[in-house]
Amino acid sequence: MSQQATPDSASPSRRKRILTGGFAVVAVGCVAAASFFSIQAASGGTDVRNNVTLIAPAAAGGGWDTFQRELQQSMQTNDLVNNVQVINVPGAGGTIAIGNVAQLPEANNLMVGGTGQIAAQIQFGTPSRLQDVTPVAKVLEEYDIVVVPADSPHETMDDLVEAWQENPSGTPWTGGGSFDQLVMTEIALVAGISPGETTYIPSDGGGEAIQALLNGTAVAAAGGFADMYPQVESGRLRVLGVAAEDRLAGEDDIPTLAEEGYDVTLTNWRALFAPPSATEEEVTELRELVDEAVATPEWAATVERNYWREAPLQGEELDQYIADETERIGGLFEEMGQ
Amino acid sequence: MDSLPLLMEGFAGALTPANLLWVVVGCLLGTAVGVMPGLGSSMAVALLLPMTFALDPTAAFILFAGVYFGGLFGDSTMAILMNTPGQASAIASTFEGHRMALDGRAPQALATAAIGAFIGGIIASTIVVFFAPTLAELSRYFGPAEYFALAVFAFIATSSVVSESVPKGLASLMLGLGLSTVGIDAVTGTQRFTLGAPQLFEGISLITVTVAILALGEVFHVASRARRDHPDLKTRSAGRPWLKWAEFKEAAPAWGRGTVIGLPFGVIPVGGSEVPTFMAYDVERRLDRRRRLPQFGKGAIRGLAAPEAAGNSTTGMAMGALLALGLPVSATAAIMLAAFRQYGLQPGPLLFDRNPELVWALLASFFIAMVVLLIINLPFAQLWSKLLLIPQPYLYAGIALFCGLGVFATSGRVFDLLLLLGIGLVGFGMRRYGYPLAPLMIGMVLGPLAETSIRDALLSSDGNYAALIDSPITWFIYGLLALVLAFTVRAAVRKKSRQDI
Numbered sequence: 001m002s003q004q005a006t007p008d009s010a011s012p013s014r015r016k017r018i019l020t021g022g023f024a025v026v027a028v029g030c031v032a033a034a035s036f037f038s039i040q041a042a043s044g045g046t047d048v049r050n051n052v053t054l055i056a057p058a059a060a061g062g063g064w065d066t067f068q069r070e071l072q073q074s075m076q077t078n079d080l081v082n083n084v085q086v087i088n089v090p091g092a093g094g095t096i097a098i099g100n101v102a103q104l105p106e107a108n109n110l111m112v113g114g115t116g117q118i119a120a121q122i123q124f125g126t127p128s129r130l131q132d133v134t135p136v137a138k139v140l141e142e143y144d145i146v147v148v149p150a151d152s153p154h155e156t157m158d159d160l161v162e163a164w165q166e167n168p169s170g171t172p173w174t175g176g177g178s179f180d181q182l183v184m185t186e187i188a189l190v191a192g193i194s195p196g197e198t199t200y201i202p203s204d205g206g207g208e209a210i211q212a213l214l215n216g217t218a219v220a221a222a223g224g225f226a227d228m229y230p231q232v233e234s235g236r237l238r239v240l241g242v243a244a245e246d247r248l249a250g251e252d253d254i255p256t257l258a259e260e261g262y263d264v265t266l267t268n269w270r271a272l273f274a275p276p277s278a279t280e281e282e283v284t285e286l287r288e289l290v291d292e293a294v295a296t297p298e299w300a301a302t303v304e305r306n307y308w309r310e311a312p313l314q315g316e317e318l319d320q321y322i323a324d325e326t327e328r329i330g331g332l333f334e335e336m337g338q
Numbered sequence: 339m340d341s342l343p344l345l346m347e348g349f350a351g352a353l354t355p356a357n358l359l360w361v362v363v364g365c366l367l368g369t370a371v372g373v374m375p376g377l378g379s380s381m382a383v384a385l386l387l388p389m390t391f392a393l394d395p396t397a398a399f400i401l402f403a404g405v406y407f408g409g410l411f412g413d414s415t416m417a418i419l420m421n422t423p424g425q426a427s428a429i430a431s432t433f434e435g436h437r438m439a440l441d442g443r444a445p446q447a448l449a450t451a452a453i454g455a456f457i458g459g460i461i462a463s464t465i466v467v468f469f470a471p472t473l474a475e476l477s478r479y480f481g482p483a484e485y486f487a488l489a490v491f492a493f494i495a496t497s498s499v500v501s502e503s504v505p506k507g508l509a510s511l512m513l514g515l516g517l518s519t520v521g522i523d524a525v526t527g528t529q530r531f532t533l534g535a536p537q538l539f540e541g542i543s544l545i546t547v548t549v550a551i552l553a554l555g556e557v558f559h560v561a562s563r564a565r566r567d568h569p570d571l572k573t574r575s576a577g578r579p580w581l582k583w584a585e586f587k588e589a590a591p592a593w594g595r596g597t598v599i600g601l602p603f604g605v606i607p608v609g610g611s612e613v614p615t616f617m618a619y620d621v622e623r624r625l626d627r628r629r630r631l632p633q634f635g636k637g638a639i640r641g642l643a644a645p646e647a648a649g650n651s652t653t654g655m656a657m658g659a660l661l662a663l664g665l666p667v668s669a670t671a672a673i674m675l676a677a678f679r680q681y682g683l684q685p686g687p688l689l690f691d692r693n694p695e696l697v698w699a700l701l702a703s704f705f706i707a708m709v710v711l712l713i714i715n716l717p718f719a720q721l722w723s724k725l726l727l728i729p730q731p732y733l734y735a736g737i738a739l740f741c742g743l744g745v746f747a748t749s750g751r752v753f754d755l756l757l758l759l760g761i762g763l764v765g766f767g768m769r770r771y772g773y774p775l776a777p778l779m780i781g782m783v784l785g786p787l788a789e790t791s792i793r794d795a796l797l798s799s800d801g802n803y804a805a806l807i808d809s810p811i812t813w814f815i816y817g818l819l820a821l822v823l824a825f826t827v828r829a830a831v832r833k834k835s836r837q838d839i
Contacts, residue, residue, distance in 0.1 A: 092539035230684040
């Protein structure tokens with residue numbers, strides 16, 4: 001770099017400049033064309049059976065992404081749709097995707113969403129809200145379990161809550177996401193502890209929450225069954241209860257929190273949403289497609305593998321459910337003082 | 339030791355023609371995404387997740403392991419040649435590696451990096467095979483107080499990078515720390531420096547900042563000086579494809595030290611291999627100053643060898659932590675965990691009992707992947723360095739394109755491209771006015787670690803600051819820090835007194 005070469009004559013340098021300019025124009029053209037066609041390809045073709053885009057409102061690898069890729073798989077293997085693709089629209093707790101879907105002109109887009117987005121829209125006061133998009137079908141639920149380290153002195157929920165009541169701020173909880181914090185908050189309310197006095201250490205995902213429990217940073221955790229239960233099986237964590245209405249099929253030795261006197265049934269549900277531009281007919285078509293996809297053996301295997309529970313809900317009942325959940329989660333955030 | 343026969347069986351399982359093919363495909367793919375700035379192995383593995391529907395588990399994980407390690411081999415290539423690291427783990431490799439390339443030693447630099455990555459990876463894989471469960475259990479003694487001590491140590495240890503011009507270095511560090519605080523605060527839910535833009539709620543990704551500051555900033559800088567600097571192509575392209583014995587001997591201790599530094603970071607979640615690479619770089623820099631003819635700043639082979647070895651030994655151990663404990667320590671490992679679930683497998687102590695044939699074939703494939711990657715990367719060192727022969731306008735246009743592609747591919751948002759452009763201009767300004775870039779990257783990497791760990795520690799102890807120095811590990815780390823500081827002060831005083839005479 002430092003060495004000085006012989007100076008160029010004027011003409012090659014000008015040619016270089018023209019070339020550079022030319023390439024800039026070509027580059028801008030390419031980018032514009034590519035983005036135009038990709039948008040067009042993503043939304044082209046209104047027929048739901050011909051082309052569907054599944055939108056995961058988070059980066060690849062997470063729960064929402066897994067859901068959509070599994071759904072894509074069961075649609076593809078059973079030829080329910082000619083062409084089905086998954087795109088990731090991460091950002092702002094999934095609410096960026098809501099904003100995008102709300103503006104899509106074509107009906108054949110399905111975004112997965114649920115509790116996490118409601119929590120994000122309330123907590124951050126985001127401009128896009130779940131009410132902006134059209135609910136198609138609720139598909140499944142995931143349940144949180146309350147776990148403590150295997151060597152913890154707390155053998156039951158009562159033991160844990162007793163210690164918690166004695167010293168709310170000195171009994172730190174953790175969890176892998178905002179939903180887990182909501183579950184803790186509801187348990188606190190039921191146990192008569194002011195949520196404002198509790199200590200919650202936010203972890204980024206179930207893995208970190210487990211780590212926080214094992215190294216003693218947190219005393220207890222609320223976490224997704226799929227994340228936490230394997231560590232219970234391997235003897236590193238102890239499960240105290242599951243936040244669900246009934247005991248889970250297959251794992252019926254785990255008591256529900258309600259049985260133990262703490263009526264907490266907050267579930268992490270997943271539903272599919274379409275752009276508001278979709279007509280009633282199109283929404284019905286989408287709903288049929290989803291019904292067929294979740295009736296396949298592939299989907300059944302997926303549900304079992306991921307420790308999900310099927311919890312279908314559609315139509316007016318679903319609209320009411322989402323409204324209730326929004327209110328309930330909003331109330332919990334108010335209690336938390338956020 | 340009963341691990342050895344099991345490993346041999348694993349080799350038998352991994353060395354079928356089909357599995358070998360997947361290793362090679364994975365390695366090539368990993369190297370390719372590693373080379374491109376912004377595209378990382380975590381994204382490549384995420385995009386390959388649907389492959390799990392088509393492949394049997396052993397083949398799929400062998401493929402993923404190839405991609406994972408391939409990314410770490412590939413990311414240093416552009417770091418050395420263009421000063422544009424492919425992933426954050428190669429940031430530390432740019433400092434001396436690029437100087438070597440400017441010095442006409444590009445092929446040797448690439449060879450040093452490849453061998454370093456090989457050594458780090460092989461040693462880590464060996465340790466994983468024999469001691470992974472034991473080492474992984476140690477991670478439970480690491481809580482937030484220990485992480486905070488580690489972050490403080492890393493800050494002070496890497497401060498020598500700042501020291502050329504203290505005010506400029508501190509300004510750069512502050513900028514890095516500032517960028518890392520953007521987003522929603524996880525504890526209180528407060529927005530910090532988001533200006534109300536929802537796109538900034540989840541913060542500015544390290545990938546965007548790395549690509550913008552190091553790669554795009556360089557492109558602007560080169561473009562702004564295009565008619566003033568005339569690179570001498572002859573010196574840039576010269577070079578032997580192989581390391582001389584003397585060079586090999588020079589790099590060998592650095593490879594060893596880098597590996598040792600990287601190993602423990604594989605089992606503790608401090609966000610991947612960036613921190614150990616910086617620390618390995620700094621250790622070499624400090625040792626170098628004590629030598630008769632300091633090499634750093636002029637393309638020191640050790641300054642490249644150590645971080646490369648550290649990066650790969652961390653990765654190897656991280657895979658061990660994933661298999662032995664089911665704990666995802668890095669982003670890529672977290673996605674691999676998702677892949678295990680696709681097959682209904684749960685990594686952890688039980689996996690070794692329930693699916694031994696899969697585990698051992700996977701571990702064996704680590705070794706095979708290392709060898710394949712060395713074979714892929716060494717002969718190509720010469721070829722890669724030919725890239726420097728491409729006339730600058732085309733070369734840097736290509737880099738700018740790949741910067742945009744890499745960032746856009748991660749998030750698919752135009753907003754991130756604008757962010758890239760904005761931060762790229764900042765990077766250009768910093769280069770133009772002689773602000774060091776390394777402190778910014780260090781602030782970006784270590785800032786969040788220090789912040790979350792001190793807050794978690796205080797939350798956990800209910801606001802009791804004594805918790806920060808409450809364990810033998812923290813005493814050890816702070817003791818080591820005091821020792822390093824004492825030595826530095828002693829050296830400074832001595833130098834001064836000698837000057838006085």
